Amino acid sequence: MNRLKIKELPISERPYEKLEAIGSEHLSNAELLAVIIKTGTKSFTAVELAQLVIKLSHDGRLSTLNNLSIEQLKKIKGIGKVKAIQIKAVLELSKRIATSDGIVHHVIKSAKDVNTLLMEEMRYLKKEIFKALLLDTKNQVIKITDVSIGSLNSSIVHPREVFCEAIKCGCNSIIFVHNHPSGDPTPSAEDIKTTQRLDESGNILGIRVLDHIIIGDGIYVSFKDKGII
Known part of the structure; x- marks a missing residue:
């Protein structure tokens, strides 16, 4: 036929x-x-x-x-x-x-809100992508920016690069998000070390680090919920 x-x-x-x-x-x-x-x-x-x-x-x-x-x-x-x-x-x-500036404007109240916003975009990525959610005084997303690509460590994710965009945008607080391509969101020692360093830098600059969320395959870990920061 x-x-x-x-x-x-x-x-x-x-x-x-x-x-x-x-x-x-x-x-x-x-x-x-x-x-x-x-x-x-x-x-x-x-x-x-x-x-x-x-x-x-x-x-x-x-x-x-x-x-x-x-x-x-x-x-x-x-x-x-x-x-x-x-x-x-x-x-x-x-x-x-x-995810453009004129459309996002999500209000982030918890790690679950971040999960809803980014899980489907990040859960299947083949490389680790480190993102920063820049928030205003009402916890509304001003911008989502990619900070680095590759395994998370203090040499790649430097406070200078992370907070440069945050200062430009005049954001009040920041949430970090990155994925684990393995699908397991369990934080590594380097994840914790880098996050603590960024948290300290945020305190100095007057930009609160509200959370760091690691996205796996359908599951996530919140540093705030775990009491890490």
Whole structure:
């Protein structure tokens, strides 16, 4: 049986035309991605290629697509270098929009709030990423900034770099977050040592360190809850 190409489908079923006619909110995830992919192959339509990309996500979670590398995307027959780069660019842009200064403004009342905000973004990362949540006097997020990439130690996470952005933003307090790619959020001795050093630096600068949260695979550890800081 011959397969229909997208251009042979009814106009109401073509992603481009469908988006223009009824709005992007009515398209499926695969259809939206197909608009970016643009063209299919002899074997797959653009929508079917998009479905194959989505299948690479962990448990179907779109948030984990951002962790896919260009090489992983290129393993799908029909996704070449250009398409893979386009997909990565769109995923990164969507992440930045979701955490932009004008949108975040979450109020952090507990470690659970931080977990809700960052767990899905960080639980599947292959490298350790150290982030700082900069808060105002109402514990509202001003900005989320990446401080370092790599194993956490005092030589990589230096107070100068950590608090430079905090001072620029005029933040009142700060929460540190990093992930353990192993999935086990148990703090290491270096985690504790570095955090205590940052806490001392914060006291000197008048910027309170409210917590340090380590994210694992679906679980987290709060230094505040554990009485470490």
